[in-house]
Amino acid sequence: MNLSPHHPRFLSLKxxxxxxxxxxxxxxxxxxxxxxxxxxxxxxxxxxxxxxTASIATLAAVALLxxxxxxxxSVNGNAAALAGKEIVNLACTVSASIEVNLFxxxxxxxxxxxxxxxxxxxxxxxxxxSAASKTIGGISSPRAKVDPNGIGKxxxxxxxxxxxxxxxxxxxEGKRVIAIDLNPMSRTSQVASVTIVDNLVRAIPAxxxxxxxxxxxxxxxxxxxxxxxxxxxxxxxxxEQIVQYLQGWIKN
Amino acid sequence: MNLSPHHPRFLSLKxxxxxxxxxxxxxxxxxxxxxxxxxxxxxxxxxxxxxxTASIATLAAVALLxxxxxxxxSVNGNAAALAGKEIVNLACTVSASIEVNLFxxxxxxxxxxxxxxxxxxxxxxxxxxSAASKTIGGISSPRAKVDPNGIGKxxxxxxxxxxxxxxxxxxxEGKRVIAIDLNPMSRTSQVASVTIVDNLVRAIPAxxxxxxxxxxxxxxxxxxxxxxxxxxxxxxxxxEQIVQYLQGWIKN
Numbered sequence: 001m002n003l004s005p006h007h008p009r010f011l012s013l014k015x016x017x018x019x020x021x022x023x024x025x026x027x028x029x030x031x032x033x034x035x036x037x038x039x040x041x042x043x044x045x046x047x048x049x050x051x052x053t054a055s056i057a058t059l060a061a062v063a064l065l066x067x068x069x070x071x072x073x074s075v076n077g078n079a080a081a082l083a084g085k086e087i088v089n090l091a092c093t094v095s096a097s098i099e100v101n102l103f104x105x106x107x108x109x110x111x112x113x114x115x116x117x118x119x120x121x122x123x124x125x126x127x128x129x130s131a132a133s134k135t136i137g138g139i140s141s142p143r144a145k146v147d148p149n150g151i152g153k154x155x156x157x158x159x160x161x162x163x164x165x166x167x168x169x170x171x172x173e174g175k176r177v178i179a180i181d182l183n184p185m186s187r188t189s190q191v192a193s194v195t196i197v198d199n200l201v202r203a204i205p206a207x208x209x210x211x212x213x214x215x216x217x218x219x220x221x222x223x224x225x226x227x228x229x230x231x232x233x234x235x236x237x238x239x240e241q242i243v244q245y246l247q248g249w250i251k252n
Numbered sequence: 253m254n255l256s257p258h259h260p261r262f263l264s265l266k267x268x269x270x271x272x273x274x275x276x277x278x279x280x281x282x283x284x285x286x287x288x289x290x291x292x293x294x295x296x297x298x299x300x301x302x303x304x305t306a307s308i309a310t311l312a313a314v315a316l317l318x319x320x321x322x323x324x325x326s327v328n329g330n331a332a333a334l335a336g337k338e339i340v341n342l343a344c345t346v347s348a349s350i351e352v353n354l355f356x357x358x359x360x361x362x363x364x365x366x367x368x369x370x371x372x373x374x375x376x377x378x379x380x381x382s383a384a385s386k387t388i389g390g391i392s393s394p395r396a397k398v399d400p401n402g403i404g405k406x407x408x409x410x411x412x413x414x415x416x417x418x419x420x421x422x423x424x425e426g427k428r429v430i431a432i433d434l435n436p437m438s439r440t441s442q443v444a445s446v447t448i449v450d451n452l453v454r455a456i457p458a459x460x461x462x463x464x465x466x467x468x469x470x471x472x473x474x475x476x477x478x479x480x481x482x483x484x485x486x487x488x489x490x491x492e493q494i495v496q497y498l499q500g501w502i503k504n
Binding site: 016019020023024030031033034035036037038039040041042044045183185236239240242243246247249250 | 268271276283285287289294297435488491492494502
């Protein structure tokens, strides 16, 4: 695409273009483009910026990741294409494993995503092919399959861009789910322990930055970030901010 | 896709599946899937139903189409894939021409779309290949090219699923633009003469139904539908309805 960096919608249009290329290369399923579009619309409704409620959720998320015994970052095609490098960086900072988990699962695409992440320095990528040998109940899609060394034994799972069934199933298994989801009303957002209502491309760098700072904190302080966080209240605040944004539009 | 018709999201998932297939067959550009996702998100915000404001806009739109000397329905890949049959039906009912106009233009796709619409009984499809010989100012994309026998001489143009640049350019040419757009804040929605904030798959059948009824009305009555319609006020009402829907969510 021939696009000027001065175009007012440059970042949004470039992201679109990147994802269309990622579909052509096989990294992203065509359905991933529809998910991207939904995200774009909700990002628009929050003014395409990180809301204060997202920053609060980010602190709780980092505390959970740092306190976890076996944290795992679950990656699908969109997440790999949009923030592969940053996800590897975050995993390194909080000592988390990375597991591939796809809704539209093919071995070819799993391997492509693993290679893509290894190019950014990831040593091990879990969940590829027969490594995803454990089945989690309550999920009817191929997403039910997880790696026993990864999500299978994880206590905290970060799921960027997820479907509601799986978020619910992971919580039912007693895992703490951190979701990154631009729609505060989605089932994923509603069932997660911590929901960051923000665009992945802003949320992951913010998680990295906070992780670096909070790594030095004692467990007692991390606990405070977790115990003082209320996801339901935080989501309601996110909704309030969206409503205020829309009301501003009506007056104009 | 193996999908049960009893799934609560059946219609939405089936539409997604249809569009992914339409990309595979070349009817829809990959970018069309991102547009579909944006539409899905906004449709969600209006409760996936036709709002009263959309029904009001539909009456004004039908009056414009019936009063027009040379009405044209502009069709892109998404519109053809989602409502090809209904668009041909509407064109027949209001005696409008159909013109293909694509953002991601290729002759192959133009011809595919024309064939697709002819399968539903359309006799002539304008704007294919060199037939789009006239250039409209103010548009930097290939969408600037129009058919002199279609949009080039049209007084009323129905543009389902459109970009803002083109909606503005058509209005600047003195044409009355009827937009079907799920985002009431989009530039297309804001610049059109009549904006139907609704999903295309509900909006076109509603236009057909009203056209059949209103065809019998004298011009003076059609004029009243047009003169009493205020697009700005109607869009503000649509926004109010969305805000109310979101506020309902916060309380729950």
